[in-house]
Amino acid sequence: MTEPKILGVGITDFGRFPELTEEALAQSAILDALNDANIAIAEVQAFYCGNVAGASLPGQRALRELHTQGQAVYNLDNACSSGATAFNAALSALNSGQYDTAVVFGMDQLSNLGAGPLQLSQRDWNNRRGMIMPALYAMRAMRYMHDYDVPIATLADVAVKNRQHGLLNPIAKFCKPTTREEVLASRPVAEPLTLLQCCPAVVDGAAAVVLSTKPHKGLAAPVSVRASVVQSGVFELGKVDMTEAEITSRTAKQAYEQAGVGPKELDLIELHDAFTISELLYYEALGLCARGDAQHLLASGATTLGGRIPVNPSGGLLAKGHPPGATGIAQIVELCEQLQGRAGKRQVTGARIGLSQVTGGGIWGVDHAACSIHILSL
Amino acid sequence: VVNPTACVQSPVLSLFALTKASLTKQYTKETLVKLTKRINPHFRQTDHGMVLVATRCAGQSEPQFPPPEFVHNDARHVDIDIGPLGQLYTYTVVHLGKNDPAYALAMVDFEPGIRIFGRLLYDSAQTPSIGGTVRVVPFDLPDGSHDYAFKPVQGAVQ
Numbered sequence: 001m002t003e004p005k006i007l008g009v010g011i012t013d014f015g016r017f018p019e020l021t022e023e024a025l026a027q028s029a030i031l032d033a034l035n036d037a038n039i040a041i042a043e044v045q046a047f048y049c050g051n052v053a054g055a056s057l058p059g060q061r062a063l064r065e066l067h068t069q070g071q072a073v074y075n076l077d078n079a080c081s082s083g084a085t086a087f088n089a090a091l092s093a094l095n096s097g098q099y100d101t102a103v104v105f106g107m108d109q110l111s112n113l114g115a116g117p118l119q120l121s122q123r124d125w126n127n128r129r130g131m132i133m134p135a136l137y138a139m140r141a142m143r144y145m146h147d148y149d150v151p152i153a154t155l156a157d158v159a160v161k162n163r164q165h166g167l168l169n170p171i172a173k174f175c176k177p178t179t180r181e182e183v184l185a186s187r188p189v190a191e192p193l194t195l196l197q198c199c200p201a202v203v204d205g206a207a208a209v210v211l212s213t214k215p216h217k218g219l220a221a222p223v224s225v226r227a228s229v230v231q232s233g234v235f236e237l238g239k240v241d242m243t244e245a246e247i248t249s250r251t252a253k254q255a256y257e258q259a260g261v262g263p264k265e266l267d268l269i270e271l272h273d274a275f276t277i278s279e280l281l282y283y284e285a286l287g288l289c290a291r292g293d294a295q296h297l298l299a300s301g302a303t304t305l306g307g308r309i310p311v312n313p314s315g316g317l318l319a320k321g322h323p324p325g326a327t328g329i330a331q332i333v334e335l336c337e338q339l340q341g342r343a344g345k346r347q348v349t350g351a352r353i354g355l356s357q358v359t360g361g362g363i364w365g366v367d368h369a370a371c372s373i374h375i376l377s378l
Numbered sequence: 379v380v381n382p383t384a385c386v387q388s389p390v391l392s393l394f395a396l397t398k399a400s401l402t403k404q405y406t407k408e409t410l411v412k413l414t415k416r417i418n419p420h421f422r423q424t425d426h427g428m429v430l431v432a433t434r435c436a437g438q439s440e441p442q443f444p445p446p447e448f449v450h451n452d453a454r455h456v457d458i459d460i461g462p463l464g465q466l467y468t469y470t471v472v473h474l475g476k477n478d479p480a481y482a483l484a485m486v487d488f489e490p491g492i493r494i495f496g497r498l499l500y501d502s503a504q505t506p507s508i509g510g511t512v513r514v515v516p517f518d519l520p521d522g523s524h525d526y527a528f529k530p531v532q533g534a535v536q
Contacts, residue, residue: 130481130483132472138470139468139485143468191473238492239487
């Protein structure tokens with residue numbers, strides 16, 4: 001059995017493109033990935049699509065005008081983890097021998113849906129009472145700052161770092177340079193989180209990868225998938241520690257075991273920094289530092305480009321924005337470009353092993369509804 | 379305070395479920411799962427003030443709030459009064475936009491070992507603080523339905 005590898009990647013600009021559609025964005029990313037892999041769309045046996053905000057059958061709608069010939073299409077929705085979940089499903093199909101070539105893509109077009117945070121189901125107990133994702137993370141931040149004596153400036157520094165990274169990423173069209181003072185002075189969204197501590201919610205984008213067991217024909221080196229793990233939230237009733245990212249910690253443990261590496265072997269990470277506090281919680285959940293030490297890891301510069309373990313060299317969600325269907329695949333695209341040494345000004349020197357992490361969904365009773373972690377290397 | 383359940387069993391819905399019988403494609407009456415919708419309110423007034431009503435189901439060590447919407451197969455469960463006083467675990471003030479009034483949300487710890495989410499009501503004289511005491515109070519949701527919220531207790535010992 002030949003190991004499935006990533007043979008090509010594609011990504012659109014991430015920004016506001018109200019004149020485009022989610023289908024057009026997806027088509028652009030898919031064609032980009034096929035071109036990168038140097039294969040024809042007729043060679044693809046199955047398509048896996050991650051999409052959150054669109055209507056039903058997003059994959060077929062996107063593929064229709066690419067004139068596919070009836071190949072299998074799988075549409076997957078796991079909230080912000082949809083794209084990464086689709087990748088995991090495609091990988092499983094290739095590993096089982098069901099297909100030899102698949103394209104995984106994710107997209108969302110949010111700029112025509114209006115402003116504000118992502119809409120959550122109003123059938124959910126918490127959401128009916130006013131919960132929104134920024135509020136959930138704001139409450140985590142409030143308690144984390146209380147328990148570990150973390151100043152608000154530390155949260156702002158996450159936004160400053162990732163936007164510095166994003167300025168080096170040509171697809172991050174929404175990214176602007178910012179200072180700690182500007183972050184803290186921006187309007188409050190859910191205290192202590194201010195607007196510039198939240199990822200831009202109204203951003204459009206798409207990303208795609210070609211997974212195949214066939215010999216590679218593209219210019220860039222094929223990328224191996226060392227670990228691919230999807231987990232769901234555990235229903236917890238007691239006094240759950242909201243400063244612990246339980247589902248990410250659990251998923252990371254499985255991913256490290258699957259890959260045979262630990263956090264010290266990683267060269268870069270793309271993680272789900274939807275809010276500044278998220279990045280700090282995930283440093284700890286991914287094992288980069290001990291509980292409560294994230295502020296010191298950030299301040300040391302270790303997670304900045306040029307540091308020991310750069311986190312979100314793409315700029316992350318804070319710089320690029322967060323079209324949720326695309327995010328998980330966009331993270332994988334970034335890891336591939338970094339490992340292949342073609343990440344331009346944001347290149348992590350000597351990158352050999354990278355990890356991506358994305359959670360999904362806000363429903364009461366669980367840390368998150370979903371979490372997907374991938375570990376890649378050449 | 380533990381009260382015997384007053385679960386009203388109506389309406390009753392039934393569904394087929396996978397059991398040993400279903401593995402052989404022989405769906406029988408024994409495969410039915412009975413779903414009973416709970417219609418008890420999740421709060422009530424007592425002499426000590428408003429309390430929330432959680433549920434402890436058979437085989438479950440911790441009480442659940444919100445209580446389950448449906449009970450499976452007449453599973454034994456008891457309703458448990460929660461409150462009226464709890465400790466503020468964390469909170470936030472949400473600012474949706476310029477034209478929307480700000481509102482506060484909280485997670486509050488109650489005995490026995492349960493953390494509950496809800497609206498937080500306070501004014502300038504009752505600034506919330508983590509670890510501070512809050513009381514369960516009546517509150518109507520934006521859709522008009524009667525519900526609960528939390529309110530800091532002025533001068534409470536933390």
